[in-house]
Amino acid sequence: MASTLKRVSIVGSGNWGSTIAKIVGTNVLSNPKFDQKVKMYVYEEIVDGRKLTEIINTQHENIKYLPGHKLPENVVAVPDVVEVAHDADIIIFVLPHQFMANTCKPLMGKLKSDAFGVSLCKGFYIADDGKIDLISNMVRNLLKIECLVVMGANIAGEVAAGQFCEATIGSRNREQGLLLKEVLQTDFFRIVVRHDVEVVEACGALKNIVALGAGFCDGLNYGDNTKAAVIRLGLMEVMKFCDIFYKSSEHRTFFESCGVADLVTTCYGGRNRRVAEAFARALGEKTIDELEKELLNGQKVQGPEAAREVNIMLKAHNYENDFPLLTSIYKICVREIPVTQLIDNLRNHPEHL
Amino acid sequence: MASTLKRVSIVGSGNWGSTIAKIVGTNVLSNPKFDQKVKMYVYEEIVDGRKLTEIINTQHENIKYLPGHKLPENVVAVPDVVEVAHDADIIIFVLPHQFMANTCKPLMGKLKSDAFGVSLCKGFYIADDGKIDLISNMVRNLLKIECLVVMGANIAGEVAAGQFCEATIGSRNREQGLLLKEVLQTDFFRIVVRHDVEVVEACGALKNIVALGAGFCDGLNYGDNTKAAVIRLGLMEVMKFCDIFYKSSEHRTFFESCGVADLVTTCYGGRNRRVAEAFARALGEKTIDELEKELLNGQKVQGPEAAREVNIMLKAHNYENDFPLLTSIYKICVREIPVTQLIDNLRNHPEHL
Numbered sequence: 001m002a003s004t005l006k007r008v009s010i011v012g013s014g015n016w017g018s019t020i021a022k023i024v025g026t027n028v029l030s031n032p033k034f035d036q037k038v039k040m041y042v043y044e045e046i047v048d049g050r051k052l053t054e055i056i057n058t059q060h061e062n063i064k065y066l067p068g069h070k071l072p073e074n075v076v077a078v079p080d081v082v083e084v085a086h087d088a089d090i091i092i093f094v095l096p097h098q099f100m101a102n103t104c105k106p107l108m109g110k111l112k113s114d115a116f117g118v119s120l121c122k123g124f125y126i127a128d129d130g131k132i133d134l135i136s137n138m139v140r141n142l143l144k145i146e147c148l149v150v151m152g153a154n155i156a157g158e159v160a161a162g163q164f165c166e167a168t169i170g171s172r173n174r175e176q177g178l179l180l181k182e183v184l185q186t187d188f189f190r191i192v193v194r195h196d197v198e199v200v201e202a203c204g205a206l207k208n209i210v211a212l213g214a215g216f217c218d219g220l221n222y223g224d225n226t227k228a229a230v231i232r233l234g235l236m237e238v239m240k241f242c243d244i245f246y247k248s249s250e251h252r253t254f255f256e257s258c259g260v261a262d263l264v265t266t267c268y269g270g271r272n273r274r275v276a277e278a279f280a281r282a283l284g285e286k287t288i289d290e291l292e293k294e295l296l297n298g299q300k301v302q303g304p305e306a307a308r309e310v311n312i313m314l315k316a317h318n319y320e321n322d323f324p325l326l327t328s329i330y331k332i333c334v335r336e337i338p339v340t341q342l343i344d345n346l347r348n349h350p351e352h353l
Numbered sequence: 354m355a356s357t358l359k360r361v362s363i364v365g366s367g368n369w370g371s372t373i374a375k376i377v378g379t380n381v382l383s384n385p386k387f388d389q390k391v392k393m394y395v396y397e398e399i400v401d402g403r404k405l406t407e408i409i410n411t412q413h414e415n416i417k418y419l420p421g422h423k424l425p426e427n428v429v430a431v432p433d434v435v436e437v438a439h440d441a442d443i444i445i446f447v448l449p450h451q452f453m454a455n456t457c458k459p460l461m462g463k464l465k466s467d468a469f470g471v472s473l474c475k476g477f478y479i480a481d482d483g484k485i486d487l488i489s490n491m492v493r494n495l496l497k498i499e500c501l502v503v504m505g506a507n508i509a510g511e512v513a514a515g516q517f518c519e520a521t522i523g524s525r526n527r528e529q530g531l532l533l534k535e536v537l538q539t540d541f542f543r544i545v546v547r548h549d550v551e552v553v554e555a556c557g558a559l560k561n562i563v564a565l566g567a568g569f570c571d572g573l574n575y576g577d578n579t580k581a582a583v584i585r586l587g588l589m590e591v592m593k594f595c596d597i598f599y600k601s602s603e604h605r606t607f608f609e610s611c612g613v614a615d616l617v618t619t620c621y622g623g624r625n626r627r628v629a630e631a632f633a634r635a636l637g638e639k640t641i642d643e644l645e646k647e648l649l650n651g652q653k654v655q656g657p658e659a660a661r662e663v664n665i666m667l668k669a670h671n672y673e674n675d676f677p678l679l680t681s682i683y684k685i686c687v688r689e690i691p692v693t694q695l696i697d698n699l700r701n702h703p704e705h706l
Contacts, residue, residue: 153581153582153585154578155576155577158577158579159578161576163575163576163578163579164575164578164579164699164700165581165582166578166585187700190702191705192705222516222517223511223514223516224506224618224621225511225512225516225518225519226511226516227618228506228610228618229506229518229610229614231617232609232610233519235608235613236608239608251608255589255592255604257582257585260585260588260617261584264581264613264617265578268577268621343517346517347540349543351543351545352545
């Protein structure tokens, strides 16, 4: 009978991964559809003289990346990603997107044929041929399994603390989406399932670019109206981008947590906004790289890289003029135009014609 | 030939009205479709020992409500509303919504039959039969003319200063909407015309209720995720409200400046948010009325009254349970439930089923 129980595994154990492990580990205990053991892939490292996997498996706490939160004892840290994923039915990938390809490669050909993946990674992926693609497509292509996504306005620390919030599952297959909802939803982590997985995922990557625009407004001391206009024009360009590149047919998904909610939170808080504000205040005297080092203590902002990747796509299809905000933000980041030109480039936005 | 020129008049001269007068007065000068004289109705009062109309007509500045900004000399202040409106083709109403009915009544039967009105008033109107209606419907019913609306993320001072922003025109008649766009659009005040006038207008009234919810989150020290969820659920309920009461058929309008942009600006800045935050921090020891007096120096918050009006509509149609956020905000305002119950009332929101 054990084989009919669905096994959920988690690949990644940073602060978002550990938060998800806490939720998943708790949920499977009370749901008879699922195997109670949840394996979590932990990139092995030594913390205070002990292996991190050992610490997690004895103290039931990821003391390095999510200190102060107990993990359920049925969450088992494992340092071998194949061991974690090979017998799983649902494999949740939650790690920085730049590590995804190398983490997936050892899993090629090793997974159950009816397993499905779930990506919580925000960002694009540059394929070997130089093409920009979504992380979920990389998983599909490399591992030959379907891949769902989960995006939303979810700061890990707040979710771990049980603060009420929402997230969006993107799943082409309704049944898989609803099964994943059972794995993730709690009374404080509320989930909506949408079918257009590419839109859900693209929102998560594109919002960081718009947040740079919002930060530029703050750094230039523009008022609330101007910032609201920049955020809204950003949303319009995100929607148009999805219409063109991902053939999104309906706009409802942009109203979900992955859309407006995550966008707005990122544009009012968040690292990208902060670095962009400092960049505008420096008026060309500092690069984004310099400010990142100065302000973020080793953390990275993803907006400038996403802006570059999106610009490659827009340029390749001769769409730069149709996306004046995304194009201007890219050009400001690489100092091709001064930040003070941002608004002038929006005065004849296609939205207002 | 003069009679073929369109005459634009403005009813109202507060800080938003004066800002609009500045824009309209400038635009008609360079557009051969329009009569260059713009009459502006000014409620006569004595300022520094002189009539306000005289001050405006000699100094070309509304020193009381928009000090520091010159009005174009073709804007003429007139203390008689009938004189202002009787020969106008476009009558722009821009005054606090509670003054609309009494300002319109003298105009009944006095207007050109093919004139149209434009309402910039945010809020509902309680008809004599106790029914809640939109201001534009009151104009239609009282004055027997079509009524357009203009809404958006538009703080008057920022618009008067020429800061870049957007607004939404709602107009059933496309030709009238585009004509109004010519009257209002400048290189910093960018306009989109939408056909579903009731939705455009309802957004402007309902956002203040959602902003109370956002303020409660701030006052209860909830994080960014929770606030984002409350704002998003607010947007969902605004959309559902428009679907039910105004038969809105498409959701595109909610992405306009009148929708997400105005909502978000109001939920992060704005008076309603501020008073609601203070209300939550006082944990039931002070009423909204008391805090309004304490914090706003005579200004009013419109959210609590709008929440009450909306609740009358929801209750009358047995919809309270379908709108848990709007209903809870109303009940918190009248202290029927404690503010700390807000989130518990959202845990089974219809959006998450």
